[in-house]
Amino acid sequence: MKSTKAILGAGILASMLVMSSSALAQTVGFSQIGSESGWRAAETTLTLQQAKERGIDLKFADAQQKQENQIKALRSFIAQGVDAILIAPVVATGWDSVLEEAKEAEIPVILLDRMVDSSDDLYLTAVGSDLVHEGSVAGQWLVDELAGKDCNVVELQGTTGSSPAIDRKNGFEQAIAGKDNIKLIRSQTGDFTRTKGKEVMESFLKAEDGGKNICALYAHNDDMAVGAIQAIKEAGLKPGSDILVVSIDAVPDIFQAMAAGEANATVELTPNMAGPAFDALEAFMKDGTMPPKFIQTESKLYTQADDPQAVYEQKKDLGY
Amino acid sequence: MNGLMLFMRRIWPQLLTLAVIVGLISIMFPGFFQISIANGRLYGSPIDILNRGAPVALLAIGMTLVIATRGIDLSVGAVMAICGAVAAWGITEGYGLFATLAMALAAGLACGLWNGVLVAILGIQPIVATLILMVAGRGIAQLITEGAILTFNHEGLIFFGSGSVFTIPTPVIIGVLTGAIITLIVRRSALGMLIEAIGINLRASTLAGVNTRVLLIAVYMTSGLCAALAGIIAAADIRGADANNAGLWLELDAILAVVIGGTSLLGGRFSLIASLIGALIIQAVNTGILLSGFPPEFNLIIKAVIILIILVLQSPTMRTVAVFFSKDPVGASDKEKETVAP
Structure with a gap:
């Protein structure tokens, strides 16, 4: 009797969890430049951490400093039908066609740390430092x-x-x-x-x-x-x-x-570019709130x- | 006495260039020659030139031997990064100073062996053979440091970068000792002559009974060993191994030092002392630019112009012109002959 209750309770809890997260992104693709510096390694670590905390299944692709690898990664994310894409673009140019593909598939793209030269309706927002x-x-x-x-x-x-x-x-x-x-x-x-x-x-x-x-x-x-x-x-x-x-x-x-x-x-x-990105993404998924096109991270002073x-x-x- | 005269005749253009550059710096920056002692160590701009020039001078020692065999070693900068990484890794893993140094030097020798085998056994052209390690080496170094700057605080290892013996900075002592030991080895034995023979004609040397393979491998290993010393100094200097930046582009400075030193890239006759002075000339230019206070946008242009002037003055055409305008053309050309074939 007790155990049935427990199972029932667990079932309700689980369904609540599913319901609560159904409005949010579940799988997110993340195309990282590569391990060019310590800062970038920290950005990767924090992005993985942030995704884990929010229960997001993060698909990570390391581009080893090559744009063609990033474009390949983005295409494979689109093919897998992820809910959103995070990308730290290695260079500023040459993204138009792949970003259009993502747009056609209705997958929001968020730029981390670096900007692209494409028109700003091709991505949801960019998170970076000034x-x-x-x-x-x-x-x-x-x-x-x-x-x-x-x-x-x-x-x-x-x-x-x-x-x-x-x-x-x-x-x-x-x-x-x-x-x-x-x-x-x-x-x-x-x-x-x-x-x-x-x-x-x-x-x-x-x-x-x-x-x-x-x-x-x-x-x-x-x-x-x-x-x-x-x-x-x-x-x-x-x-x-x-x-x-x-x-x-x-x-x-x-x-x-x-x-x-x-x-x-x-x-x-801050290497935590993913936190504000996920926040913006959650708000967008929940009720379609459009974030500003550039989200400036805090430049905190330490003494x-x-x-x-x-x-x-x-x-x-x-x-x- | 005659030997000394010949030697001075060989290196006077380099000495003169160095003197002119140092003179120019001291005109622009009058405090140049002030030397004092800070923290038990000689302190002053001339000391900076010697100290900062030590890694390139060490690379130039190995590079001179390689170039004398008509080869070139593009990998020395990357080998510096590898050996610095090995040293930082060894000391942070607690292997002790002696074992750490041994491992770092062994890594340099292994890199040299790799290059030597590619060149001497497989017969790959040196520029291509050493390019492989130049490209791959930083990757290897990054694997060792796991992509981060691997820092350490071991006083024994730091001594090799910022320590001093009788107030003379350790890198200077290492550079001078290495130069002296290798000069003694190649000049007090037949090795130097055999190296030159390989550079002039590899086949003829082999036919004459020189074990060219072993000698070539040994030369590349010497270059690797010199790069290892430079790598240890570079890592000890900043108390950390920076796989991305340690020794970056220093292979080109080392080649330039050898060229300014008057050793031909076509192999043959070489002078270690002249290459060392060449390394000091390059560093004197670098330090002079820093002291001058010009905006950084001009750094590379100023350096390029100075190097260009030095190389033009050393060019064979300028020599011919100098002989043409000298009062005693016949005597001058005789002297030239003497220096070329003593």
């Missing part, structure tokens, strides 16, 4: 931290000509524009790598009176900042106090540096006051 905003968050932090004190800033740019380097530079310059106490005295590319970040910082230190002339470093990514921090230490100065360090990305290693007091602030480029050690522990297993 690179200019990231730069200005970093710049604003420095403005607030200095509170009017004079400061000479050196800048480690990303790869010359790349859009993150251009936008993060512009954003920072916008934030410090009109602040007479802050001067950008040197700016050079560190190619987004630790080695170059260290080498260029070494030359900055020598060119600016052994670093005595420098009060802050702005690096377009954390890896260059980590390299530069070593250069500052080897020059006998204290990063974090003699020279303030602010950078962008929020990878785990910079939190270790912040916990040790060697870095001051970082702006997060030494945000318990960097705890953030490090939380981030270190995401595959960065």
